[in-house]
Amino acid sequence: MRTKQQALFIIFGGTGDLAKRKLYPALFELYRKGILSEHFAVIGTARRPWSDEHYQTVVRNSVSADDQQQVNEFSKHFCYQSHNVNDTKHYVTLKKLAERLDQKFKIGGNRLFYLAMSPRFFGTIAGHLKSQKIVTADGYNRMIVEKPFGRDFKSANELNQAIGQYFAEKDVFRIDHYLGKEMVQNIFALRFGNNIFRSLWNSRYIDNIQITLSESLGVEERAGYYETAGALRDMVQNHILQIVSLLTMNMPASYSETDIRREKICALKALKVYQPQEVKQNFVRAQYVAANGLKGYRQEDQIDPQSQTETFAAGKIFVENENFSNVPIYIRTGKRLQTKATRIDIIFKAVPGNIFTTQQLADNILTIKVEPEGEISLQVNTKKVGQGYQLQQQQFNLFPADKHQLIPEAYEKLLADALVGDATNFTHWEEVAYSWKFVDAVRHAWDQQKAALATYPCGSMGPKQADQLLAADGRHWIFN
Numbered sequence: 001m002r003t004k005q006q007a008l009f010i011i012f013g014g015t016g017d018l019a020k021r022k023l024y025p026a027l028f029e030l031y032r033k034g035i036l037s038e039h040f041a042v043i044g045t046a047r048r049p050w051s052d053e054h055y056q057t058v059v060r061n062s063v064s065a066d067d068q069q070q071v072n073e074f075s076k077h078f079c080y081q082s083h084n085v086n087d088t089k090h091y092v093t094l095k096k097l098a099e100r101l102d103q104k105f106k107i108g109g110n111r112l113f114y115l116a117m118s119p120r121f122f123g124t125i126a127g128h129l130k131s132q133k134i135v136t137a138d139g140y141n142r143m144i145v146e147k148p149f150g151r152d153f154k155s156a157n158e159l160n161q162a163i164g165q166y167f168a169e170k171d172v173f174r175i176d177h178y179l180g181k182e183m184v185q186n187i188f189a190l191r192f193g194n195n196i197f198r199s200l201w202n203s204r205y206i207d208n209i210q211i212t213l214s215e216s217l218g219v220e221e222r223a224g225y226y227e228t229a230g231a232l233r234d235m236v237q238n239h240i241l242q243i244v245s246l247l248t249m250n251m252p253a254s255y256s257e258t259d260i261r262r263e264k265i266c267a268l269k270a271l272k273v274y275q276p277q278e279v280k281q282n283f284v285r286a287q288y289v290a291a292n293g294l295k296g297y298r299q300e301d302q303i304d305p306q307s308q309t310e311t312f313a314a315g316k317i318f319v320e321n322e323n324f325s326n327v328p329i330y331i332r333t334g335k336r337l338q339t340k341a342t343r344i345d346i347i348f349k350a351v352p353g354n355i356f357t358t359q360q361l362a363d364n365i366l367t368i369k370v371e372p373e374g375e376i377s378l379q380v381n382t383k384k385v386g387q388g389y390q391l392q393q394q395q396f397n398l399f400p401a402d403k404h405q406l407i408p409e410a411y412e413k414l415l416a417d418a419l420v421g422d423a424t425n426f427t428h429w430e431e432v433a434y435s436w437k438f439v440d441a442v443r444h445a446w447d448q449q450k451a452a453l454a455t456y457p458c459g460s461m462g463p464k465q466a467d468q469l470l471a472a473d474g475r476h477w478i479f480n
């Protein structure tokens with residue numbers, strides 16, 4: 001259990017969807033657990049003219065708890081400032097409010113600036129925080145920034161430089177909420193805490209890896225953003241490539257931020273960057289069309305009826321490092337698919353030579369289910385009980401030991417990490433940079449070739465082209 005923390009959070013985008021759905025509930029959990037207690041406060045900022053009372057009601061409504069008294073106490077730590085991030089005058093009042101709350105709650109100068117709004121504002125906010133001296137001299141000053149971090153390498157680099165003028169890399173916490181998910185964090189324990197997996201974790205024993213991030217929801221309220229992003233930028237550049245880095249990085253010298261980041265950067269640097277012709281062979285893009293009573297993407301609110309934005313992307317990628325250079329990693333993600341599921345399947349190579357000549361050996365598959373329920377299982381062949389010698393496939397559940405264990409939300413864990421200055425589960429600039437370089441090559445080829453946009457019906461598992469990607473290699477998706 002972590003110790004009590006003292007901090008003033010200043011949330012830019014305090015009236016937004018992310019703040020209400022994720023940040024306030026996460027802060028409440030930290031309060032409930034005593035990590036935040038008397039010495040913390042939150043200033044929510046956005047343009048709309050809310051009062052403190054109204055803001056506190058919004059905060060209370062966004063958390064669910066049995067103990068209403070505790071929720072009321074929690075909400076008293078929240079104040080609101082109507083603030084346009086482009087208006088220098090507003091930072092003057094923000095500074096005064098921050099100082100007042102710092103004294104009232106005896107916070108000691110620690111500040112966490114959470115940028116939960118469009119990245120185009122990040123540079124101007126960072127500059128004003130410095131020039132208006134909202135950063136303190138007597139505590140830490142950390143900036144947490146949301147995705148998307150740019151829309152290609154060039155814009156991400158510009159953004160990084162804009163922030164970097166005012167905040168050192170060690171104080172910039174780039175959120176990828178998948179890194180806060182319990183089962184994604186479990187990859188480390190599996191790989192580096194068990195010699196049986198550690199020693200098999202290479203191209204000699206692993207045949208292929210499959211990563212699926214499927215969503216049943218459509219574009220929802222985010223048309224403006226999604227039309228300019230698409231599945232490749234929205235999910236592959238960040239969440240999927242982060243998972244790839246955790247699966248393929250070399251063993252770090254220690255479980256520490258510096259050593260882990262170093263190895264993750266190396267893995268992402270080793271991604272095979274495709275030539276345009278290779279993109280055509282190895283990537284599929286598609287868009288959902290009406291089916292099962294659901295609208296197609298082009299019929300959704302605020303979406304261009306001719307939109308070419310992909311809501312699904314699948315690909316075969318390679319990490320060209322010592323252990324993985326020949327292991328295909330199949331990835332796919334999409335909206336309006338059959339089900340919400342995030343899972344990783346590691347398929348091991350067949351036993352060389354089958355002594356059970358009349359029976360086929362099933363593949364050994366290690367499956368990590370990240371969502372909806374965290375689970376790790378291993379598929380093995382065992383003997384059927386009884387006379388003769390018949391084989392059967394069996395699933396061994398390695399996790400969870402306790403089905404009722406409460407798993408903390410990703411944002412709760414990441415905020416707790418940021419409070420203690422632990423950036424292990426945040427992305428370093430170089431990770432972002434190498435990921436964009438890989439994604440830019442795919443995007444560039446798609447744009448150059450006016451790549452075909454396949455379609456898939458809502459409620460399916462994606463276009464047939466994504467199945468063909470594996471079929472061409474004599475494989476199939478384990479998760480269907």
Ligand SMILES: NC(=O)C1=CN([C@@H]2O[C@H](COP(=O)(O)OP(=O)(O)OC[C@H]3O[C@@H](n4cnc5c(N)ncnc54)[C@H](OP(=O)(O)O)[C@@H]3O)[C@@H](O)[C@H]2O)C=CC1
Nearest residue numbers: 013014015016017018046047048084085116117146147148
């Ligand atoms: N929502 C989600 O599930 C996820 C969101 N993200 C990222 O988090 C960030 C926020 O997303 P989300 O909450 O959904 O977005 P919203 O559009 O819901 O919120 C944007 C916020 O920015 C404020 N805002 C806009 N312009 C200004 C301005 N000039 N000055 C001050 N405040 C302003 C808005 O309030 P007002 O209009 O009152 O000014 C609002 O609070 C984005 O970068 C998004 O990509 C990342 C992962 C998931």
Ligand SMILES: O=C1O[C@H](COP(=O)(O)O)[C@@H](O)[C@H](O)[C@H]1O
Nearest residue numbers: 147177215217234235239342371
């Ligand atoms: O970052 C994003 O993630 C969500 C999916 O997150 P999850 O935790 O629910 O799996 C996705 O819907 C959104 O488009 C994307 O921006």
